[in-house]
Amino acid sequence: VEDSLAYFNTARYLRGEVSFSELRAPFPYRVLVPALAAYLPGDLRNTFAGINWISITIAASATALVVDRVGGSRKQAIFAALLLIFSVPTFWYGSYLLTDPGSICGRALFVLGVVSGQPWLALGAGLGATAVREENILLIFWLLAYRRVPILPGLAVLVAAAGWLLFVRWHLFSGLPRYV
DSSP: OHHHHHHHHHHHHHTTSSOGGGOOTTGGGSOHHHHHHHHSSSOHHHHHHHHHHHHHHHHHHHHHHHHHHTTOOHHHHHHHHHHHHTSHHHHHHHTSSOSHHHHHHHHHHHHHHHHHTOHHHHHHHHHHHHHHOGGGHHHHHHHHHTTOSOHHHHHHHHHHHHHHHHHIIIIITTTOOOOO
């Protein structure tokens, strides 16, 4: 998958193995998972696979807890977790060097925070998910729009998420060609 190569090259760049010219926008802007993979010792393919496996495991656990929190039975919670594990996105994205499993994990934790009435978990998951993929900033907007979090902490997290995106785009990886 072409996207996998772009994320792989981002991690290789962070390890000092390839030059900046090997990077293609927007993939380096989704830096959290490639940075974790680059930081961990060992072969990058294995570290990406490990991060993706852990992300999907956490997402499946969060999904089971969501079903439990809304009154589902133990069987339903296990079924929901298995459904996430064996879903097309997990099979498609989890098996490649992509950032989507990290994003799915952040979204699952976000939903758990909302359903459980734990705004700090929803805010933290929204911030972490935004660091994985930029479109997840919409999760924080949702929390503010539906008044699920106090306005000041919500705005602070939104500013932090936007600041992270700007830092990555204009400082960490400045000079990449524009993309649409």
